[in-house]
Amino acid sequence: MSVPTSDAPVLKLSNVESAYGPIKAIRGVSLQVRRGEIATVLGSNGAGKTTILKTISGIIDPRKGSVEFKGENITALDPAHIVQQGLLHVPEGREVFPLLSVRDNLLMGAYTRKDRDGVARDMEMVFGYFPILRERATQDAGLLSGGQQQMLAISRALMANPDLILLDEPSLGLSPKLTKEIFEIVVRINRERGTTILLVEQNANMALNAADYGYVLENGRIVMEDTCAHLREKDDIKEFYLGMKEAGVRADRRWKKKKNWR
Numbered sequence: 001m002s003v004p005t006s007d008a009p010v011l012k013l014s015n016v017e018s019a020y021g022p023i024k025a026i027r028g029v030s031l032q033v034r035r036g037e038i039a040t041v042l043g044s045n046g047a048g049k050t051t052i053l054k055t056i057s058g059i060i061d062p063r064k065g066s067v068e069f070k071g072e073n074i075t076a077l078d079p080a081h082i083v084q085q086g087l088l089h090v091p092e093g094r095e096v097f098p099l100l101s102v103r104d105n106l107l108m109g110a111y112t113r114k115d116r117d118g119v120a121r122d123m124e125m126v127f128g129y130f131p132i133l134r135e136r137a138t139q140d141a142g143l144l145s146g147g148q149q150q151m152l153a154i155s156r157a158l159m160a161n162p163d164l165i166l167l168d169e170p171s172l173g174l175s176p177k178l179t180k181e182i183f184e185i186v187v188r189i190n191r192e193r194g195t196t197i198l199l200v201e202q203n204a205n206m207a208l209n210a211a212d213y214g215y216v217l218e219n220g221r222i223v224m225e226d227t228c229a230h231l232r233e234k235d236d237i238k239e240f241y242l243g244m245k246e247a248g249v250r251a252d253r254r255w256k257k258k259k260n261w262r
């Protein structure tokens with residue numbers, strides 16, 4: 001089953017600026033995520049990707065601009081209320097509850113829900129996507145491998161039956177094989193369940209293959225946006241993010257070209 005995307009943005013950032021004390025981490029960031037799509041923000045180390053997600057989920061209050069979710073202004077809401085609205089953040093480094101069992105971690109994801117039948121169905125659904133979690137259901141989450149913890153973190157977010165999942169660098173610290181496996185399942189979840197996803201990644205190759213629409217972030221500013229199909233064909237993206245360097249192009253010329261993006 002493939003769920004079509006709709007043109008109405010489920011998430012809209014307008015001119016957002018966030019800072020840590022005197023350090024402006026993101027500036028003038030405007031982006032939209034449409035219902036049913038996977039959108040991605042690409043950017044190198046320190047570009048501001050995590051800051052964007054923290055600003056959306058209410059961990060950081062922006063200094064300027066607004067965040068709208070399902071048409072409501074959520075800029076001033078605290079993280080717990082934003083979760084209740086159906087916006088779930090899977091942070092970098094997964095952050096499962098290590099001393100709780102895998103099953104209890106999943107139930108924690110569903111703590112705002114009253115529909116017990118729905119919760120049981122969704123538990124089966126995540127076990128279908130990640131069968132290893134069923135095998136380890138009674139074990140402490142802290143005993144899982146890094147990849148399995150990533151699967152659990154994504155599954156815990158799914159247990160909230162969210163309208164939007166923010167996924168921060170799911171490839172971090174994982175082998176290429178495991179990264180590929182997790183990305184394939186994330187795409188399946190999106191296509192089969194219609195879950196809207198905003199993914200931030202340094203692994204541009206994976207992100208551009210998984211996502212429908214992409215934004216490129218450099219030094220806290222969005223310098224390019226397009227469908228991922230188009231982004232994959234752009235020379236700058238090939239050179240700087242996909243590592244497909246043109247033979248014979250000198251480093252200083254590449255740098256000049258990079259600066260021309262702005």
Ligand SMILES: Nc1ncnc2c1ncn2[C@@H]1O[C@H](COP(=O)(O)OP(=O)(O)OP(=O)(O)O)[C@@H](O)[C@H]1O
Nearest residue numbers: 020023025043044045046047048049050051052202
């Ligand atoms: N708690 C903090 N205090 C001060 N500066 C911070 C803090 N967190 C991030 N920064 C700075 O803000 C900028 C953006 O960081 P951010 O973590 O959002 O980038 P990122 O693109 O997610 O990078 P990475 O891929 O390494 O996680 C960087 O210059 C970073 O050093």
